[in-house]
Amino acid sequence: MSTTVNFETVDDYNKFNNHETLHPLVSVIDFSKAHQRTGSKMNFNLYCIFLKDVKCGDLKYGRATYDYQKGTLVFVSPGQVLDVENKIDLYQPMGHGLVFHPDLIKGTSLAKTISDYHFFSYHTNEALHLSAKEQQLVLDLFAIIDTELQQSVDKHSKKLIASNIELFFNYCERFYDRQFITRENVNKGILEKFEDLLNNYFSSEKPYSIGLPSVAYCADELHLSANYFGDLIKKETGKTAQEYIQSKIIDVAKERVFDADKSIAQIAYELGFKYPQHFIRLFKQRTGVTPNEYRSLN
Template identity: 25%
Template sequence: MGRLVRCMINSYLNKFDRLTRNQRKELYTPVVPIPAIYSITDFFNAYGLGRPLHPQIMCMRLEEQPDTKLKVMPLYRSNFYRIILFTNSQLAFTAGNTRQSIGQNCLSFSYPGKLESWEREGRLYGTVIYFTQEFADVDSTHSGFDSQYPFFTLAGDTLLSLDQTEADQLRQLAEEMIREMYSELPDKLSMVRKLLAVYLHKIRRLYTQKMGQLPAEQKANQALLNRFRNVLDEYVTQLVSGQQSVMPSVSLLADLLGISANYLNEVIKRVSGLPASAHVQRKMMLEIKALLLHSDDQVAQIAYRFGFDNVSYFNRFFKKQTGQTPLEFRARHQV
């Protein structure tokens, strides 16, 4: 039976490869977006954290989160802010198309619309603050938002490393917020709001101080990396929605940025340690995995959606990146 099924699948894929682009459009179905988690309560439910004490603000220690929480968080976008102070952790973290390993004394930032997923190993240590735009009176549309909260932008997607003194100072503030959250005092939310404002202000000082220490050339290179990621995100979104039909390449993206492909690759590799093509592949893989997990599209449909003219090549591309075929990945990870 297994051999018969494989033959049927191969027959279908071969027929798909011979279809013209117009014929393939008949197989094209509306795109299923990456899931959005709209509230802190919904995030707690999805991640297995129980119920937050308040729907707009929650402060807690990472080491006190239940062991039943997810080890792997699938790709998602949230609609709230989160600041995690890791004091000692083992976590593979993906934000956008950047994958990082988190260790000791660093800050991680999340904001509405940010694309991320993670896989933890062992117990995490540190503190986490979740809050909504309304609670903190944060307005991302305000003209001064980028300068007031630079860590809640694409430029702040990288982890902010801290020395021990800096980490201890922030930990003390976070602990004070946690004590207030779990107290029975009638004005505790007012106090937490004030402490949060101080917490954000201290982080801004640290962030601007550390970023301000970067040489002008390094700042310019970081700015190009952010522009590259923005253009890549926008292009892949258009590709998935059918507004584009050509797979992204470093040359194509360099043209959109108005620079040469060689210069783009040189800068991206200097800043991130990876060539521009690796960022493109990672972004493509994130979106492909999302469709495999969150849609009923057949593999051939997904291949066409991402600009692959040959399904066999798509399968080889996916397996090279993951060690699994698309169908194996879907069967193993789809809930």
């Protein structure tokens, strides 16, 4: 049974990896300096990004296992627990990492935008796989931050470190955009599966029991995080996942309004609307006419 190691501070994580603490709120880690160890469960109160050179067991977050291999970037945010399973023998960690406490970015521009970096809330099986060139760029950015940590702390330190972390995150967004395109074998068919999911949803009794399909519901059915799913659909269609769902609702509604035996209220309930007026409002927003007007025009 693995023990749980808690990391409340950067110093906690530095000690775990045999590193000197140069700054109380941020550190660049060279895992080759760490002592050999076995797998363990780790509870983080820190932001951590790992670029490991060796696979050190099955890396799990919650019930999901990382799509993890050499050259994979792993993102961890405060409150997450990682579990290195199936590694009972001693191994030598290898690779590099960046770890920082949330207090580091307070009062910086990064504090206002960090929630926009969706990869911190992607599921673990949606990790970022880097090319050799991308890996080198990550190491170069880590080196810039590490160089700053070697300097004496002054009034510029926090801003410079935070801005370089933000630059790193912006590159990670670019890498994810590339991955959405290049990993077609992984992402292929998601849009088709999404379309099938919606078709099956509206031909079932689920709208009565669940209501309108949410982005979170669809993502869960497709075994993706809501953020990753939303980003993927946006890249593929130019629409947000919510806009795509609403377009599907209107397409189905356009067919059903021609059933003269059903009232507009009945159709609204069939689609999952709690109140018919909400259906009428959305229909008019999307088509320019009410459902009854659309029925009479065709």
